[in-house]
Amino acid sequence: MSNVEERFRKMVEDSQDWFWEFDENANFTYVSPGIRNLLGYEPEELIGVNAFDLMDADEAQRVRRHFDPIAKKYLPFKNLENVNIHKDGYKVVIESSGTPIFDKAGRFRGYRGIDRDITERKATEEALRQSQANLYEAKHMAKVGSWQFDIENNRLTWSDETYRIFGFKPQSFDANYEAFFDAVHPDDRALVSDAYSGSIRHGQNDYEIEHRIIRKETGEVRYVHEKCRHERDASGKAVQSIGMVQDITERKVTEMALLAATQAAEAANRAKGLFLAKVSHEIRTPLTTIVGFGELLEDAELTSEHRKYLAAINAASNTLSLLINDILDLSKIDAGELVIRLEDVHLPNLIDKLAKSQELQIAKHSLSLHVSIDADVPDLLVGDPLRIQQVLHNLLGNAIKFTAQGAISIDVSVLEEGASRVLLDISVTDTGIGIAAELHERIFEPFAQVFDANSRHYSGSGLGLSISRSLAGLMGGTVELESQVGTGSAFHLLIPLQKKTVDISEKPLPEIEPISGSMPALNILLVEDNQINIQFIKTVLENLGHKVMTAENGKVALDYLNTNVFDLVLMDIEMPVINGIDTLKTLRELEPLSGKHLTVIALTAYALMGDREKYLKMGFDGFLKKPFTTRELVNELIRVVPG
Ligand code: ADP
Numbered sequence: 263m264s265n266v267e268e269r270f271r272k273m274v275e276d277s278q279d280w281f282w283e284f285d286e287n288a289n290f291t292y293v294s295p296g297i298r299n300l301l302g303y304e305p306e307e308l309i310g311v312n313a314f315d316l317m318d319a320d321e322a323q324r325v326r327r328h329f330d331p332i333a334k335k336y337l338p339f340k341n342l343e344n345v346n347i348h349k350d351g352y353k354v355v356i357e358s359s360g361t362p363i364f365d366k367a368g369r370f371r372g373y374r375g376i377d378r379d380i381t382e383r384k385a386t387e388e389a390l391r392q393s394q395a396n397l398y399e400a401k402h403m404a405k406v407g408s409w410q411f412d413i414e415n416n417r418l419t420w421s422d423e424t425y426r427i428f429g430f431k432p433q434s435f436d437a438n439y440e441a442f443f444d445a446v447h448p449d450d451r452a453l454v455s456d457a458y459s460g461s462i463r464h465g466q467n468d469y470e471i472e473h474r475i476i477r478k479e480t481g482e483v484r485y486v487h488e489k490c491r492h493e494r495d496a497s498g499k500a501v502q503s504i505g506m507v508q509d510i511t512e513r514k515v516t517e518m519a520l521l522a523a524t525q526a527a528e529a530a531n532r533a534k535g536l537f538l539a540k541v542s543h544e545i546r547t548p549l550t551t552i553v554g555f556g557e558l559l560e561d562a563e564l565t566s567e568h569r570k571y572l573a574a575i576n577a578a579s580n581t582l583s584l585l586i587n588d589i590l591d592l593s594k595i596d597a598g599e600l601v602i603r604l605e606d607v608h609l610p611n612l613i614d615k616l617a618k619s620q621e622l623q624i625a626k627h628s629l630s631l632h633v634s635i636d637a638d639v640p641d642l643l644v645g646d647p648l649r650i651q652q653v654l655h656n657l658l659g660n661a662i663k664f665t666a667q668g669a670i671s672i673d674v675s676v677l678e679e680g681a682s683r684v685l686l687d688i689s690v691t692d693t694g695i696g697i698a699a700e701l702h703e704r705i706f707e708p709f710a711q712v713f714d715a716n717s718r719h720y721s722g723s724g725l726g727l728s729i730s731r732s733l734a735g736l737m738g739g740t741v742e743l744e745s746q747v748g749t750g751s752a753f754h755l756l757i758p759l760q761k762k763t764v765d766i767s768e769k770p771l772p773e774i775e776p777i778s779g780s781m782p783a784l785n786i787l788l789v790e791d792n793q794i795n796i797q798f799i800k801t802v803l804e805n806l807g808h809k810v811m812t813a814e815n816g817k818v819a820l821d822y823l824n825t826n827v828f829d830l831v832l833m834d835i836e837m838p839v840i841n842g843i844d845t846l847k848t849l850r851e852l853e854p855l856s857g858k859h860l861t862v863i864a865l866t867a868y869a870l871m872g873d874r875e876k877y878l879k880m881g882f883d884g885f886l887k888k889p890f891t892t893r894e895l896v897n898e899l900i901r902v903v904p905g
Contacts, residue, residue: 283363285372288313292374300356300379302349316346336362336370343380355381402426405509411439413501418442427486427509429477447474447483458490462500467492472510485514535597542590547821549586552579554825581721588725591652592708595732601838602736605793607645607759609688610635613672616654623662624670632671639674640684643759648793649733650757653741654688656726657753661692663720668693668750683758685739691752697745706731706741730755781900784808784829789819789845790865791837799832802892816845823849823860830903831862833882842866843880850881861902 274281280296289312293305301316314322325344332339338361345353360375401407407424411417418439422432428445435441446454450473461469470489477484490505556576564572594600613633624631654672661670670692678685697705697712704710709724731741739757786803790796791814800810811826813819817839819831831849835842846862853859863884864877874885884902886894 280377281375282313282377283372283374284313286370288372291372296377300377301346301354317344318347321345333362333373336364338362353381354379355384407507409437409442409505409507411503411505413503424507427484427507428475429479429482429484445475445478447476450474454488458503461490462492462503465498467494472514484509484511486510532597535593535595535599538589538593539597539599542586542593543817545586546583546590547824549579549583550821551825553583585723585725588723588729591729592725592732595729595736599838600733600736602646602649603792604644604760605647606762607643607647607650608641609639609643609674610641612647612651613654613674616651616658617672619655620658620662623659627662627665628667629662629665630669632669633673634671635674636676638676638679639686640761642762643684644762645757645759646737649737650688650755653730653733653755654690656730657690657741657755660722660726660753661690661694661751663722665692665694665750677756683760685756685758688755688757689752690755691750693750696747696749696751697743698747699745702743702745705743781806781903784899784903785827786810787819787822787826787828787831788812789814789816789831789837789842790834791815792834795834795865799895802895806896816840816842816848819845820848828860830899831860832865832886833862835864835866846881863898863902 274294274296277294277296278299280300281292281294282290282297283292284290289310290308293303293308295305297303297305297308308316314326317325321344325342328342329339338359340359342358342360344356344358346356348354356377357380358375358377360373363371363374365371401421401423405423405427407427408421409424410419412419416439418437418441420428420433420437425432425434425437428442443451443454453471454473457469457471461467468489468491470487472485472487475484475486476482487508487510488505490503492500493502493504495501553576556572556579559572560576591600613635617631617633620631658670658672670690672688672690674686674688676684677687701712705712705724706727708728710728711720711722711724713720727741734741734755734757737757739755742754742756743751744754745751786808788796788799788803788810790799790812796812800812803810811822811828813822815837816833819833820840822828823831833842833845837845840848842864846864849860849862861883862881863886864880864882865886866877877885884898886898
């Protein structure tokens with residue numbers, strides 16, 4: 263054997279592929295050792311074995327259909343795929359190539375060739391094919407199309423799905439920019455072209471937009487989401503854009519329907535709230551008269567029978583007043599009309615005042631009250647003291663109402679402390695009847711009570727907790743409950759409050775001037791919505807010997823003026839419900855009926871528009887610019903009060 267032959271022999275014998283020869287009947291006459299690697303046989307095992315016996319019957323039949331016509335013509339074959347069975351029984355995908363063998367006389371003697379295992383390659387190809395199919399399917403299902411725009415040559419290519427999204431048969435024409443732009447909803451065309459050319463001009467490579475298209479055939483409007491990316495050459499010039507377009511009509515329609523429904527529901531709730539607010543406000547006016555006259559009647563001479571009736575009327579009208587106030591609050595919250603104010607909150611004072619207001623009730627029930635405020639709770643914070651007080655009043659009132667014996671405690675602690683805010687836990691704990699776990703959430707709903715109000719055992723409307731939680735929510739907090747039947751309840755007002763940086767707590771009230779000799783004691787109505795101002799002005803006036811009634815806005819003031827006689831009105835200008843100017847207008851319009859002129863002083867914080875002349879022209883008798891001193895107040899009183 264020559265060197266060359268030897269080298270070829272070695273190559274054949276060492277190869278991982280399998281070299282073979284078979285005769286005209288396809289029975290093997292030579293099998294290289296590569297067979298071990300490929301099908302697990304020893305070469306000599308296969309000598310004389312038919313090549314098609316290495317396949318199962320169906321596969322053999324399939325392969326013969328390809329092979330026989332080739333063999334008939336003694337042609338070579340290349341990369342003929344066939345599945346053989348490994349000695350261990352599993353399938354191996356093989357690629358066979360062969361050339362015919364002829365003997366010296368030129369007679370066909372069989373084939374000589376090489377087989378190669380392509381199982382792995384086939385598996386990869388199959389996986390790729392499958393994933394492409396999946397992608398296609400997914401794109402179709404998600405209604406995602408793709409496109410490519412060759413900017414240089416002004417050529418646009420669309421995927422099948424893109425054609426479908428735009429309402430065309432896939433590849434039914436050559437896509438172009440005009441066809442696309444034509445389909446864009448006329449109102450969205452500027453948006454689309456600005457996004458596209460704008461991003462190219464400004465060197466921005468990616469953008470996303472949502473716009474509408476109109477399908478030409480049907481006139482149907484669809485919503486699409488487009489994502490686009492520009493590819494630029496070395497000089498930064500955009501040469502190609504690729505993009506995807508997704509039909510989002512269903513999502514958009516659902517979103518819009520949801521939004522409309524939410525808006526309608528909110529509007530309905532607001533309308534309900536406004537209606538209730540109006541009605542309860544209207545009820546409050548005559549009710550004030552009933553309560554007022556009821557109280558007056560108590561001083562009259564009555565028979566004991568009549569006194570009993572009167573007590574019942576007064577008790578009922580008081581209950582009604584409380585209920586109306588609750589409904590008014592709840593409806594204001596629903597109507598979004600309840601405004602949270604930011605003022606100084608001095609917690610120790612606030613809780614002290616609260617405890618004092620309930621002293622009688624606590625004593626009546628033979629309960630004890632303990633207050634503890636942790637040392638790290640800042641004395642002075644910023645929040646809405648009135649609303650905090652209202653929530654705690656509700657909670658304390660309930661604790662007293664539902665506790666037959668034992669103790670009630672109010673504890674204040676810091677839950678979290680930040681640089682400018684603290685989260686406080688103000689809890690009201692009682693040793694009362696407790697609340698079953700399954701009712702812990704329900705009792706916060708309006709009108710929800712554990713015991714039916716008709717049982718008459720416990721009074722109340724079932725609105726207190728609902729209002730308390732809503733108020734806490736408006737202040738950024740909430741009300742939580744821990745309770746066990748028979749052991750007691752702990753209601754926690756969790757509320758964030760701002761820290762006050764400079765401590766100006768308890769600024770002393772200004773020096774009080776002695777009552778001026780000539781000034782008579784006056785019946786004054788103070789119309790003002792700011793609690794701090796009320797406190798200040800009221801104290802000054804009362805110390806001067808005057809009687810002061812307060813109204814928190816113009817509407818309430820007009821109600822009071824209906825049923826009471828005042829010598830003087832101090833009227834704030836900026837107030838909710840009815841402002842000072844409108845209140846004065848109404849008041850002056852009614853004056854011809856009574857024939858009396860009521861002296862009204864304007865209180866204004868608006869220094870800029872606050873020139874005295876302007877207010878006097880409007881019909882005010884006097885004018886005070888906030889903040890004013892006691893001296894200024896007294897001087898203005900002396901100036902405007904006749905005599
Ligand atoms: P009201 O007290 O006017 O009925 P609330 O909304 O304040 O309305 O309370 C709702 C219900 O929750 C009460 O009727 C009562 O059944 C229950 N409840 C509230 N506070 C307590 C408490 N401290 N102990 C036991 N039950 C309570």
